[in-house]
Amino acid sequence: MRTLILLLVFIAVGWGSLPWIKKNLPPQFNPFTPLAVTDPPGWMTQLKMKRLASDPAACLDVMNRAQQAGLVSFSQRPPVTGACPLANPLRIQKFGPVNLSSSFLASCPMAVASTIYVLRSRDQITKQQQSPLVRISHVGSYACRNIYHRAEGRLSEHATADAWDVTAFQLANGQRLEVGKNWQQPAAKAQTLHSLWQEGCRVFGNALGPDYNAAHASHFHLGMRGAGYCR
Numbered sequence: 001m002r003t004l005i006l007l008l009v010f011i012a013v014g015w016g017s018l019p020w021i022k023k024n025l026p027p028q029f030n031p032f033t034p035l036a037v038t039d040p041p042g043w044m045t046q047l048k049m050k051r052l053a054s055d056p057a058a059c060l061d062v063m064n065r066a067q068q069a070g071l072v073s074f075s076q077r078p079p080v081t082g083a084c085p086l087a088n089p090l091r092i093q094k095f096g097p098v099n100l101s102s103s104f105l106a107s108c109p110m111a112v113a114s115t116i117y118v119l120r121s122r123d124q125i126t127k128q129q130q131s132p133l134v135r136i137s138h139v140g141s142y143a144c145r146n147i148y149h150r151a152e153g154r155l156s157e158h159a160t161a162d163a164w165d166v167t168a169f170q171l172a173n174g175q176r177l178e179v180g181k182n183w184q185q186p187a188a189k190a191q192t193l194h195s196l197w198q199e200g201c202r203v204f205g206n207a208l209g210p211d212y213n214a215a216h217a218s219h220f221h222l223g224m225r226g227a228g229y230c231r
């Protein structure tokens with residue numbers, strides 16, 4: 001009987017504090033606030049991002065709000081059919097003031113992750129290099145193929161536009177941080193590149209870099225599979 005009363009009290013208190021939780025808990029801990037690209041990464045943000053994969057309308061909403069805030073420029077593209085279909089692809093043109101070596105196709109959840117990632121990278125770079133990020137070079141996102149271009153095996157994350165291969169970060173002062181050249185040296189560039197890769201693990205499901213294997217010597221593979229997988 002006492003347990004039952006206690007349980008009822010707990011439920012009542014929990015129910016009573018629900019409006020408070022909805023209103024006051026920061027977004028990265030609050031399951032009720034919709035995801036925003038400015039939310040700090042963390043397990044709740046990861047969870048919300050995973051949920052977007054099964055809710056295209058909610059995902060597009062997140063991206064539309066980010067575009068209205070000037071944080072990203074993208075357009076909706078027609079569905080892609082064939083061996084590697086894409087239901088609701090987006091084409092990303094740039095991230096606010098950060099230009100791209102070329103536009104790229106992204107699944108909506110990957111578009112959300114990459115927007116969060118570029119925002120965080122801008123902060124990291126400004127802090128560590130005293131010059132803002134102005135351009136990102138990359139070698140693509142969507143490719144209808146298996147992992148490591150093998151003839152057999154499972155499809156790559158690139159087959160669903162769920163991964164983005166980033167090669168370099170260009171700063172306003174003309175400096176370039178190249179994954180292929182600066183992963184080890186000079187120290188200041190290497191340090192910033194390592195923290196940019198770690199930021200990738202916080203935002204994406206996985207981030208693979210030059211330490212993983214020779215196939216990733218020249219780029220960061222930032223993908224949606226997994227959770228915080230960092231190699």
Ligand SMILES: [Zn+2]
Nearest residue numbers: 163164165221
């Ligand atoms: Zn890749």
